[in-house]
Amino acid sequence: MKNCEYQQIDPQALPTPTPTPPPHHGNDMEKKKEPRRPRRKWEVFPGKNRFYCDGRIIVARQSGVLPLTLGLILVTSGLFFIFDCPFLVKHLTSFIPVIGGVLFVFVLITLLQTSFTDPGILPRATPDEAADIEKQIDNTGNTSYRPPPRTKEVLINQQVVKLKYCFTCKMFRPPRTSHCSLCDNCVERFDHHCPWVGNCVGKRNYRFFYTFIVSLSFLTAFIFGCVTTHLALRAQGGKGLVFALQESPGRYPLVICFFSVWSILGLSGFHTYLVASNLTTNEDVSTQSYIGINGGTSSPHNLNIRIFLCHFSMIDRRGFLPADESAQTGSADIELPTLAAKSEINVVGAAFALQKSPSPVPAPSDCH
Amino acid sequence: MRQQAAITAKVFIQRDYSSGTMCQFQTKFPSELENRIDKQQFEETVRALNNMYAEAEKLGSQSYIEGCLACLTAYTVFLCMETHYEKVLKKIAKYIQEQNDKIYAPRGLLLTDPIERGLRVVEITIFEDRSLTR
Numbered sequence: 001m002k003n004c005e006y007q008q009i010d011p012q013a014l015p016t017p018t019p020t021p022p023p024h025h026g027n028d029m030e031k032k033k034e035p036r037r038p039r040r041k042w043e044v045f046p047g048k049n050r051f052y053c054d055g056r057i058i059v060a061r062q063s064g065v066l067p068l069t070l071g072l073i074l075v076t077s078g079l080f081f082i083f084d085c086p087f088l089v090k091h092l093t094s095f096i097p098v099i100g101g102v103l104f105v106f107v108l109i110t111l112l113q114t115s116f117t118d119p120g121i122l123p124r125a126t127p128d129e130a131a132d133i134e135k136q137i138d139n140t141g142n143t144s145y146r147p148p149p150r151t152k153e154v155l156i157n158q159q160v161v162k163l164k165y166c167f168t169c170k171m172f173r174p175p176r177t178s179h180c181s182l183c184d185n186c187v188e189r190f191d192h193h194c195p196w197v198g199n200c201v202g203k204r205n206y207r208f209f210y211t212f213i214v215s216l217s218f219l220t221a222f223i224f225g226c227v228t229t230h231l232a233l234r235a236q237g238g239k240g241l242v243f244a245l246q247e248s249p250g251r252y253p254l255v256i257c258f259f260s261v262w263s264i265l266g267l268s269g270f271h272t273y274l275v276a277s278n279l280t281t282n283e284d285v286s287t288q289s290y291i292g293i294n295g296g297t298s299s300p301h302n303l304n305i306r307i308f309l310c311h312f313s314m315i316d317r318r319g320f321l322p323a324d325e326s327a328q329t330g331s332a333d334i335e336l337p338t339l340a341a342k343s344e345i346n347v348v349g350a351a352f353a354l355q356k357s358p359s360p361v362p363a364p365s366d367c368h
Numbered sequence: 369m370r371q372q373a374a375i376t377a378k379v380f381i382q383r384d385y386s387s388g389t390m391c392q393f394q395t396k397f398p399s400e401l402e403n404r405i406d407k408q409q410f411e412e413t414v415r416a417l418n419n420m421y422a423e424a425e426k427l428g429s430q431s432y433i434e435g436c437l438a439c440l441t442a443y444t445v446f447l448c449m450e451t452h453y454e455k456v457l458k459k460i461a462k463y464i465q466e467q468n469d470k471i472y473a474p475r476g477l478l479l480t481d482p483i484e485r486g487l488r489v490v491e492i493t494i495f496e497d498r499s500l501t502r
Contacts, residue, residue: 105442106442109442109443109444110442110443113442113443122486122488123484123485123486125485125488126485126491128378128491129378129380129485129489129491132378132380154385155385155386156385156386156388156389157385157386157387157388161385171488174383174389174488175385175389176389207439207443208443211439211442211443215442
């Protein structure tokens, strides 16, 4: 008898994640009476990010100086290939443009990956979860809803760690998570918001960022070395260094590289130190220490090597939103006095799943 | 017409940080589920999830090889290959669906995959117990 009753729950209404590809699932979900096309989750994403290619590319609201970064790299490398390489191939070896080319491609790919991937954005708490956090039971046993305390202490491997409450995302931030005000998202293992790449650097794109700055240091040093060699060879064979400098447009990469190589090398060195000591830039400058929360220094969980092995996004940008007349019309048993209607709509739309696996989530029916 | 069950409550199983920042969930049985499901069954589900997450985060030789290969190819290898972690996440999604179909749905409960909540909580939705009203 009991089983018969529960068969009335429509499996379609139950938000179990299915591995079907988004387009097909979207067509299934699009009800006949729904004239509008099914919207993708990125269209209602509450943070300040921008999306391109139908949700495949995610960037911060302000692209910062990413065009400048790209421009400098392209111009410097272009000038190097056009003016210095022919001379060096003739006088030295033809491996030079090959090495330069490989480094250049590495730098470009990792830069684009750093800028266009999700840095580790945590999906915001759903209204139900937010209400659950805010629910506090007082002495008489009556439940009331008050803003939760700003911090919560947890014991992580016998070390006391304070978890802060994020008023925007309505959740207690997991350890090492920080809220980026520029992107308006909580980012896991938040390192910093990098204007040069126009995106936050966090858990999921740190390895792209690290590879980018290391390969950029190699590229800059390589170009610097090659251009210096070129000019030195020209100066020897010709009328002196000054003439060589004036004559060749290859001097421009030299200038750019000279000024940037020190800061880039410095940054690479700094981040290598951070990786080795399992810190983020944010933690390096803040007072709370997370060293040792995963056991002693010899524990493998402490090694930042993990960050190079982690590759998935928790926000499903391309998943489809559940249709308006979603079968799960949440009954009004749970009161949400602290949430304004507008943010409720946004938070409802922010039900995310693993990338490429669409999963409609029970939501109040006012999402559209 | 399809009859929709009303949601009575939602229970959130929090993360268990006692052994570090690895993804583990608390196995403590919530009181709201007392008359819905066996404590044993629930703990088994959560333990299975914990084991799968531990497997996903395990640093084995496969992960190192994957990482090195990825680094050498400027991470472009992930355009055609799935990481070990992603494979386990798919396994977890399948497991949760199975558990929902076999055990939780017949009892008017629904497990939500923690990945949808940023690996912060396991959300269990409790539906109205129609068998009591009829």
